Amino acid sequence: MIIKEWMTKDVITIDPEASMMRAAKLMKEKDIRRLPVVDNQGKVMGILSDRDVKEASPSKATTLDVHELYYLLAEIKVKNIMTPNPLTISEDDTVIKCAAIMHDKKISGLPVLNAQQKLVGIMTQNEVYRVLLSITGVYHGGIHMGLKLPDKRGTLKEVLDCLRGYKARVISVLTSYDQVEEGFRQVFIRIKDMDKSVLNELHQELSEKYDLTFWIRDNISTLS
Numbered sequence: 552m553i554i555k556e557w558m559t560k561d562v563i564t565i566d567p568e569a570s571m572m573r574a575a576k577l578m579k580e581k582d583i584r585r586l587p588v589v590d591n592q593g594k595v596m597g598i599l600s601d602r603d604v605k606e607a608s609p610s611k612a613t614t615l616d617v618h619e620l621y622y623l624l625a626e627i628k629v630k631n632i633m634t635p636n637p638l639t640i641s642e643d644d645t646v647i648k649c650a651a652i653m654h655d656k657k658i659s660g661l662p663v664l665n666a667q668q669k670l671v672g673i674m675t676q677n678e679v680y681r682v683l684l685s686i687t688g689v690y691h692g693g694i695h696m697g698l699k700l701p702d703k704r705g706t707l708k709e710v711l712d713c714l715r716g717y718k719a720r721v722i723s724v725l726t727s728y729d730q731v732e733e734g735f736r737q738v739f740i741r742i743k744d745m746d747k748s749v750l751n752e753l754h755q756e757l758s759e760k761y762d763l764t765f766w767i768r769d770n771i772s773t774l775s
Contacts, residue, residue: 552682554649555642558663558672564589567596567630574629575604585675587662588633593669595662597633607632639664642671646682649674688722689771693743694750697764698757702728702736710761714742717753737764744768 565574565586574586578601588597607627640649640661649661653676663672684690700706707724714721720743727737745753757763 552646552686553642554640554644554646554663554674555672557646557678557682558642558674559678560672562587562662562670562673564670565599565629566590567628567633569629570625571604571607571627571629571632572625574599575608578604585660585673586629587637587670587673588629589670595637595639595664595670596630597635598637598660598662599629599633603632603634637662640674641665646674646679650679650682653679686723687725687739688741689769691722691741691743692770693722693741693768694745695739695741695765695767695769696757697766698738698740699731699735699762699764700738702734707738710738710740710757713756713760714740714753717745717749719743719745719753741769 563577563581563583563586565577565588567588567590578584578586584601586599587595588599590596638652638656638658638661640652640663642663642665653659653661653674660673660675662670663674665671689695698710700710707726711721711724722741722743723739724741725739727739729737731737744750754763754766757766
């Protein structure tokens with residue numbers, strides 16, 4: 552999945568010469584936690600987070616009067632408190648690469664650049680969650696199952712052939728080598744809901760032939 556297909560394109564930005572007060576007001580009005588700082592050429596100079604604003608704000612114990620406080624806030628520029636030269640990512644990179652960078656660097660968002668190095672979007676945890684929900688098919692409900700299979704050619708095909716024999720409609724198939732011993736892999740399959748008697752027969756056959764680690768009926772629409 553390519554970033555340009557999932558990123559938020561209407562990015563709210565701020566000029567490096569803008570005041571911290573302006574930045575804080577913009578974040579509050581738009582209910583956002585980070586602002587790419589962009590110059591008049593469209594180049595990303597930095598990124599400003601709500602934490603940057605909080606850390607730069609005077610303490611509640613300050614002895615400044617209201618006029619002095621507002622003057623101070625108006626004088627502090629975005630360029631003085633932003634994180635300069637932030638990590639960015641290309642619009643042609645994958646969402647998975649973006650998620651890995653965000654996870655490894657412990658950051659919650661990345662500005663997205665085009666081939667001309669101009670800002671064209673932003674990827675945050677929200678966009679990554681949307682992709683995760685999409686590829687798992689969780690909003691389609693159905694039956695979600697996990698199997699531990701030998702890491703050999705043809706083992707997944709056998710399972711899919713078994714599902715096909717029951718006319719099961721597959722929504723998603725994902726595999727993982729984490730949290731499983733060497734020589735095996737975990738396979739997670741979601742199928743459309745079916746007649747209960749057919750599901751019971753399918754469950755029994757899978758349990759007898761394979762290491763069925765879980766079998767869950769998902770219906771996220773019932774959650775509130």
